[in-house]
Amino acid sequence: MGIRARIFLLIFLSLSISITISYIIAERDLTKTFEEQILDQLEKQASLLVEYIDEVDSLLTNNNADSIADRLGNASNSRVTLILNNGKVIGDSYIDEKELSQLDDHSTREEFIEAMKYGFGWSSRYSASVKQQQLYFAIRDNNEISPNIIRIAVPYTYLDQAIQSLDLSILLVAMVALLVATIASGLAANYTYTSIAELANAASNLAGGSLKKSSIKALPTDRVDEFGNVARSISQISEDLKSQINLLAKQRDQFGLVLDDLGEGIMVADKKGEITYCNEQFLLIISQENVIGLEIKDLGIKSIQSLYKKSKRSKSADIEFEIDTKDGATKWILGSMNQSKTTKEFILVIHDITQLRQLNSMRRDFISNVSHELRTPVSVIRANSETLLESALDDKKQAKVFAKAILHNSERLTEMVSDLLDLSRIEHGELKLHIEKLNLQECIDKSIDSLKNLGKKKNIDIKCNCPNKTQYVLADKKALERILTNLIDNAFKYSEENSVINIATKTKHKHDNVLISITDSGKGISDVDKPVIFDRFFRTAEARASEKKGSGLGLAIVKNLVNSLNGDVGVKNAPNNTGSQFWFTLPIAR
Ligand code: ADP
Numbered sequence: 001m002g003i004r005a006r007i008f009l010l011i012f013l014s015l016s017i018s019i020t021i022s023y024i025i026a027e028r029d030l031t032k033t034f035e036e037q038i039l040d041q042l043e044k045q046a047s048l049l050v051e052y053i054d055e056v057d058s059l060l061t062n063n064n065a066d067s068i069a070d071r072l073g074n075a076s077n078s079r080v081t082l083i084l085n086n087g088k089v090i091g092d093s094y095i096d097e098k099e100l101s102q103l104d105d106h107s108t109r110e111e112f113i114e115a116m117k118y119g120f121g122w123s124s125r126y127s128a129s130v131k132q133q134q135l136y137f138a139i140r141d142n143n144e145i146s147p148n149i150i151r152i153a154v155p156y157t158y159l160d161q162a163i164q165s166l167d168l169s170i171l172l173v174a175m176v177a178l179l180v181a182t183i184a185s186g187l188a189a190n191y192t193y194t195s196i197a198e199l200a201n202a203a204s205n206l207a208g209g210s211l212k213k214s215s216i217k218a219l220p221t222d223r224v225d226e227f228g229n230v231a232r233s234i235s236q237i238s239e240d241l242k243s244q245i246n247l248l249a250k251q252r253d254q255f256g257l258v259l260d261d262l263g264e265g266i267m268v269a270d271k272k273g274e275i276t277y278c279n280e281q282f283l284l285i286i287s288q289e290n291v292i293g294l295e296i297k298d299l300g301i302k303s304i305q306s307l308y309k310k311s312k313r314s315k316s317a318d319i320e321f322e323i324d325t326k327d328g329a330t331k332w333i334l335g336s337m338n339q340s341k342t343t344k345e346f347i348l349v350i351h352d353i354t355q356l357r358q359l360n361s362m363r364r365d366f367i368s369n370v371s372h373e374l375r376t377p378v379s380v381i382r383a384n385s386e387t388l389l390e391s392a393l394d395d396k397k398q399a400k401v402f403a404k405a406i407l408h409n410s411e412r413l414t415e416m417v418s419d420l421l422d423l424s425r426i427e428h429g430e431l432k433l434h435i436e437k438l439n440l441q442e443c444i445d446k447s448i449d450s451l452k453n454l455g456k457k458k459n460i461d462i463k464c465n466c467p468n469k470t471q472y473v474l475a476d477k478k479a480l481e482r483i484l485t486n487l488i489d490n491a492f493k494y495s496e497e498n499s500v501i502n503i504a505t506k507t508k509h510k511h512d513n514v515l516i517s518i519t520d521s522g523k524g525i526s527d528v529d530k531p532v533i534f535d536r537f538f539r540t541a542e543a544r545a546s547e548k549k550g551s552g553l554g555l556a557i558v559k560n561l562v563n564s565l566n567g568d569v570g571v572k573n574a575p576n577n578t579g580s581q582f583w584f585t586l587p588i589a590r
Helices: 003-052 056-062 065-076 097-102 110-118 156-207 213-217 226-261 280-286 302-314 354-392 396-427 440-458 477-493 541-545 554-564
Strands: 079-083 089-092 120-127 132-140 149-155 265-269 275-278 316-324 330-339 346-352 435-439 461-465 472-476 500-508 513-519 569-573 580-587
Touching (some): 003 120, 056 065, 056 089, 065 089, 065 097, 110 132, 132 156, 156 226, 265 280, 302 346, 354 396, 396 554, 440 477, 472 580, 477 513, 477 554, 477 580, 554 580
Parallel strands (some): 461 500
Antiparallel strands (some): 120 132, 500 513
16 A cells, blocks of 8 residues: 555544544534433423412312313423322323323322422433323422422424434534545645655655756755755765765776776686776787676687686686787787685786897897807908918918908908997997087088998989078987988998989977988888888898898997987888888977
8 A cells, every 4th residue: 555545544544533533422412412401491491380380289179280281281382291299190281181090100200209309300211101202301389388290391302303403414514524534634645645755756866876966956955844854864965975976986087097007907807707897908918899798718818718717726826828919919918817815806917028028039139149240250250360371371362362351350340349339338328428509411411421432332422402501409419420321321332323312301390300311212121121120130131141241230229329319210111112211300409
């Protein structure tokens, strides 16, 4: 049963019960009052009769007692009985004179006894002589020498009728009251229900997680009754809850941001192995888009799956594994998984150790490269010296050839060792740079001059397209000249005969730097070699196969020097794909 029906029933029942009780009490009181009024009237009438009749005894002697009783009965519209004090009836307005003698002695009647005793008395009973319920009032006529009784009676139906009509009115009033009570209880139930429903609705909105201002505002807080009090309390609780939730959300966001900014990938899975959280870095490392809601086994990474199985057994486990990325490369990952003691969740932290691995392999490559590169000239020197010692010393012509080879290779060795030393100094920041304001054009001209002879051999022309001859840059003079010499030297080395080398400068105010480019019309560099061209000892297969001397350290030195001068360096195909274009930037000097 709904609350509205319950409130209605409760109010309706209590009103009905109180109306019924009021009806019963009113009916009882009214009957009593009415009875008293009739008795009062009967008493007055009887008193009048007493005054009217002289002597009842004398009526008996005159033999007109019954006719007087009849007349008085007619006049007063009631039954009048004249009774002698011995109980004998001598006149009765309802009974014929002849039948009077058959009436029994009235001295035992209640009203008679009382009247004889106290002067008046009354009773209500069924009269066998007139065959109806009657209300009797008897009075003792004290005016007489030996007082007799005059009794006046009305049929009880008279009282019944009056009470019945009164009852009808009371019943009508009760019915109206009941109707009003029904309407009132309906209205009261409705009002209470609406108030409760309003509160319940607002509260269930809040409970449903909607802590919007509109939901809180919907609470009837400005009411001054108990509903208002409850609404104000709910509103206060909601506001508190809202600020707590906001605080928690803020902390969660901050925590999430911190986790996202971490270099490590983090993933959390529940007891059953379903992924419940991961940071951006995790997705980046494993090259997947969204893994929340997936099971660990659905990640498709066997190593993580076996890590999960191991951690289930021993609470924590580590593994180093590789995965293939979408672009076909291989990533090396170090993963460690722990099971939380409290929540039993699995927390996986992964590091991308590809770079570390590459560095290690680079170090290994570097050592083998250095050994390899150094061994060639050393072997040549050794072989030539042995030949010289064994036989060629006597043959001056031959000796000169071997001595020249020894000199050439020792020069190469010196050059390589000095390049290596330079590279190591630059990389360890031991090369002291003197940064100053330099005229770029002057530096370029100087480098071109120092290499001009090389160009002449192959008939290569150098053109300089530098619009701003007074462009100043911030750089170390020696370092800048070395960068330029290395790049121009390479351009000469790897260009075809009778070609042109273009040197250009472009001021980029937006980036606050100057871009210097050296474009040749040689064979260019393949897209596969471009990413590693600045690595130490890297030489293209073609360069290795050719007679061109070189160690593969020049561009590594260029890259390190440019970076030390706060610039960038790179290579791209020359316009129209007719060679390569090496470029680097330097900060503008103001
Ligand atoms: P190297 O002493 O061998 O020239 P570098 O570090 O200067 O060493 O160059 C590395 C490699 O890059 C070279 O062996 C060559 O294969 C390639 N390279 C450099 N400059 C050019 C160029 N201008 N055109 C084509 N290939 C070049």
